[in-house]
Amino acid sequence: MLAILRLGDDAYGVTIRAEISKRAGRQTASGALYTTLDRLEEKGCVMSRMGDPRPERGGRAKRFYTVTAMGLASVTEAQRAFRSLLQGLPIFGESNA
């Protein structure tokens, strides 16, 4: 969802995968990516729309994703939980107090 947020209007399968690879430094399996996007869409965290068919894609359209308000709330909550768990842990050379 963070990758989709970063990409804005250009978030589709290829760019999402590339963004995760660039930021996280690891390749995502295509199967895992699309099934995760499907699951997030079912939960209402993201929504998708079809773009226009493109010749370089064999006449197939892109499926663009955007994060919904519910998705944004989930990201915020996960971030809050992550910070809370980090708090007080003496890692990264500081106390995270």
Next chain:
Amino acid sequence: MPKDAVAEWLLSLFTAPDKAAAIVGDLSEQGRGTWPNYLCMAASLVVRSAALRPVRLLLSIPLGWSVFFGVGYYLDRITSSGGLWTTILASIVAGLVIGLFDRGQELPACLAMAVTLLAFFLYVAIAFPLLYILGPATFVWSAIHPPFLIVSTGMLMRKLRPVH
């Protein structure tokens, strides 16, 4: 490209047709439109589909077995001949019943049933000397055609009732 069209058709058995087209387009754009990638994608979609309602999927296996052997036994009794048509009809009816029982994931349910049936036939081949009695060609045909027909019925049901 025919390969991409076939891959799109294959993926559309497990997800919505427009999603299947977008996935194939994405893989083509990345230069990753190869059969191993398409098959991995199809496997991921099968697992995802199966994980949606695992209990129903598991229940569809014994149901399929009961229907397959029940219908087969009944047809054997009324026709008192058995043979090819019995297993063909029993396989199709089993596929139909599984598909109706597990609406929305007809194909994963039929695939699961077909895999267990194939495993059963392999067990029989190993445990009993059927291979020698029937001959390898007849045995392979006997083992392959019921699972194939069950999966084909699941495919047909999926195509008649596409995912949205």
